[in-house]
Amino acid sequence: MTERREGISRRRVLRGGGAAAVLGAAGCAPGSSGTPAASPADTGEVYERLGIRPVINGIGTVTVLGGSLMPPEVVDAMATAARHFVPLPELQVKAGERIAELLDVPAAMVSCGAASAMTCGTAAAITGGDEEKLRALPDTTGMRNEVIQQRAHRTGYQAQLLLTGARVVWVDTREELEAAINERTAMMFFLNFADPMGQIGRAEWIEVARARGVPTMNDAAADIPPPERLHTYVAEGFDMVAFSGGKGLRGPQATGLLLGRADLIEAARKAISPFGGIGRGMKVGKEEIAGLVAAVERYVSLDHEAERRELDARAERVRGVLSNVPGLSLGIFVPDIANHVPHVDIEWDEDDLDLTSRDASARLLEGDPPIAVQQRAEGQLRVSMWMLRPGEDEVVAERMRALFA
Numbered sequence: 001m002t003e004r005r006e007g008i009s010r011r012r013v014l015r016g017g018g019a020a021a022v023l024g025a026a027g028c029a030p031g032s033s034g035t036p037a038a039s040p041a042d043t044g045e046v047y048e049r050l051g052i053r054p055v056i057n058g059i060g061t062v063t064v065l066g067g068s069l070m071p072p073e074v075v076d077a078m079a080t081a082a083r084h085f086v087p088l089p090e091l092q093v094k095a096g097e098r099i100a101e102l103l104d105v106p107a108a109m110v111s112c113g114a115a116s117a118m119t120c121g122t123a124a125a126i127t128g129g130d131e132e133k134l135r136a137l138p139d140t141t142g143m144r145n146e147v148i149q150q151r152a153h154r155t156g157y158q159a160q161l162l163l164t165g166a167r168v169v170w171v172d173t174r175e176e177l178e179a180a181i182n183e184r185t186a187m188m189f190f191l192n193f194a195d196p197m198g199q200i201g202r203a204e205w206i207e208v209a210r211a212r213g214v215p216t217m218n219d220a221a222a223d224i225p226p227p228e229r230l231h232t233y234v235a236e237g238f239d240m241v242a243f244s245g246g247k248g249l250r251g252p253q254a255t256g257l258l259l260g261r262a263d264l265i266e267a268a269r270k271a272i273s274p275f276g277g278i279g280r281g282m283k284v285g286k287e288e289i290a291g292l293v294a295a296v297e298r299y300v301s302l303d304h305e306a307e308r309r310e311l312d313a314r315a316e317r318v319r320g321v322l323s324n325v326p327g328l329s330l331g332i333f334v335p336d337i338a339n340h341v342p343h344v345d346i347e348w349d350e351d352d353l354d355l356t357s358r359d360a361s362a363r364l365l366e367g368d369p370p371i372a373v374q375q376r377a378e379g380q381l382r383v384s385m386w387m388l389r390p391g392e393d394e395v396v397a398e399r400m401r402a403l404f405a
Helices: 072-081 088-103 114-127 131-136 156-162 174-180 192-197 202-212 229-236 262-269 286-301 304-322 357-366 392-404
Strands: 056-058 107-111 146-150 167-171 185-191 216-219 240-244 256-260 329-333 343-347 371-377 380-384
Touching: 056 380, 056 392, 072 286, 088 107, 088 256, 088 262, 088 286, 107 114, 107 262, 107 286, 114 131, 114 156, 114 185, 114 216, 114 240, 114 256, 114 262, 146 174, 156 167, 156 185, 167 174, 174 202, 185 192, 185 202, 202 216, 202 229, 229 240, 229 256, 240 262, 256 262, 304 329, 304 343, 304 392, 357 371, 357 380, 357 392, 371 392
Parallel strands: 056 371, 146 167, 146 185, 185 216, 216 240
Antiparallel strands: 107 256, 240 256, 329 343, 343 380, 371 380
């Protein structure tokens, strides 16, 4: 396998704010980075008494494993928030203002995951914040309800758009896009990690939308690091951008961010709990809101270059341990867009080693401690360095060496 390395120069475009978490939580240490180590009392007993063994996460910030681990300042903010009552609509507004200030975007709101941000943003585009129309959703009678999307960007995520009563119109080329826009068009939706797959890139998508007066949304749920993406997609011209709160930001798993144009963010806020209607089931508690504010405050003050150096070092340690195992081909892979962090790729001939990638993945997960890795294809595994806690890279390397040796 050809080794692939990316040396990314990170611009510090995000303005660091106060490090004190909202609602009186403890502040984070400037420049702190990496996944927190387990405390001596962190045995995972809360899961083990239910018959579930905690795993070493070698896949990354995937929802199926719980996203990410919250740093102490996020947990502290949530615990502090849990001890008080506050008006939720006011907290949403004030938290959004704080996050927008930190990220240098016009407006922000906290959602119940990036999927919730997509639904509420679509509702905002369809209704313009009209409360009578919001209450009618998913009945879009008499409303603009068409959302245009490239076929190359088709995934299961468009279900979040359809919840509002929207109808997706599929296009491939710019000519088809231009022809699809009409008086029923409510929004143009862009799936950011699929950008290289489509014929219409971000800049051209925005150009057409601006010329025709159509709001745009970009689903960039897993697209940090680098940190500047929290700002640049809005600066490029997207009217709304959705991010996960529980992935790279390391906030509560059941949170997300909708960033962008102030009038659309205000309209989206009316579509989510505690208000009735389409977003009532997308409840974000005061604890989660406070936790995400703390997570954003922490994130903009991190030394991201130092964090990347640590992830690179983990990848090199894993590769170093496996480099002398006969039959293995090793490489370091960094995705261009989503999950832009180092992964170690392992390839082998399944017949030569008498071991399939499925069996290898299963044995790692059945071991002690269980290790979750990404099974890609025949004779291929991928291990993300991102969500490994300090020292777990060595555990992963030794277990894999024993497996293949």
